[in-house]
Amino acid sequence: MSAVLETEGLRKTYRSRRRGVRHALDGFDMRVEAGQVHGFLGPNGSGKTTTLRTLLGLIRPDGGRMAILGQEVPEALPTVAGQVGAIVESPQFFPNFTARDTLSLLAEAGEVPRQRIDEVLELVGLRDRAGERVKTYSLGMKQRLAVASALLKNPRLLILDEPANGLDPGGIREMRTLMRNLAESGMTVVLSSHILGEIQLICDSVTIISLGRRVAFGPVGEVLAQHSTGGLRVRLEAVTDLPAAADTLIRAGIRVTGHADHLTLAGVDKPAAVTRLLAEQGLYVSELAPVAVDLESVFLELTATAPVPGQHRQVDQSTKVGGPVQPDATTGVWGA
């Protein structure tokens, strides 16, 4: 597959007399394949906006290379810019313009046919409010207008920083469907977001950045599988049997974590052996299921345990990433 967006060894250092040196990007690699919805994730201050601004030519990198649609940027930006739609940080609109005026202005500047204005207004759900002034819009309506403006050129690559910002639950779901439909029509979509449950639902692949470096990437299923503990969740017909079941399993060499209404197990080769062991003691299993690891757990683990060489300390401190995250005792993902 061809890469629509690529960075290799990207570096960006901010220097200030007062705050000293800050390595916002420290050899950052990223690759997004054509036609994918790609989640770009990282804690506050990890370098996401810096990456996107650098790719769009708004910031000059200190090292590394970048390509958009197979062309090296920033050199090729004049050529590729017409095929890229982006919202990075909160876009500013003229408050006294209506949504339609706003999009008309942008369409004229970008030589976009006027009929496209109605298409994008319909897509983002603003059709019936398009004649009202932007200053009367809610946060979510402004966000919809921002997405409409990024879609105006029918870009091959759409980059959205926190597109769900301010959207109501129905709006988030509509945005999810819109992103999937756009990808199915061949558009590549890069989403930066902190709503990890949403990213897990929408995205084909992800990149996780921490301290300006990539700490995970690939198809969502693979990233989850790589960090799966292989644990099992066991429920019994009688909750009161849990202590006896835990005893039996521990004696068989299985690592067990107890919870109010279930056990989590690690170090199990054959799940059927668990059922047999317990049945032999008159303990009956009502559920035996793999413990599902979610993107949020993987994210917390990876971003909090990323290496922290001395020179990255400032970014680390600003993001408040400390020592390893403690296992979540309620899910038992690391509880064994």
Ligand SMILES: Nc1ncnc2c1ncn2[C@@H]1O[C@H](COP(=O)(O)OP(=O)(O)OP(=O)(O)O)[C@@H](O)[C@H]1O
């Ligand atoms: N103009 C600047 N001058 C100095 N430092 C900056 C500047 N812009 C960003 N930084 C620093 O670079 C680091 C990366 O910031 P960036 O905005 O890329 O993070 P982010 O991942 O987008 O965070 P968030 O999730 O909060 O939006 C942060 O420590 C930030 O303080």
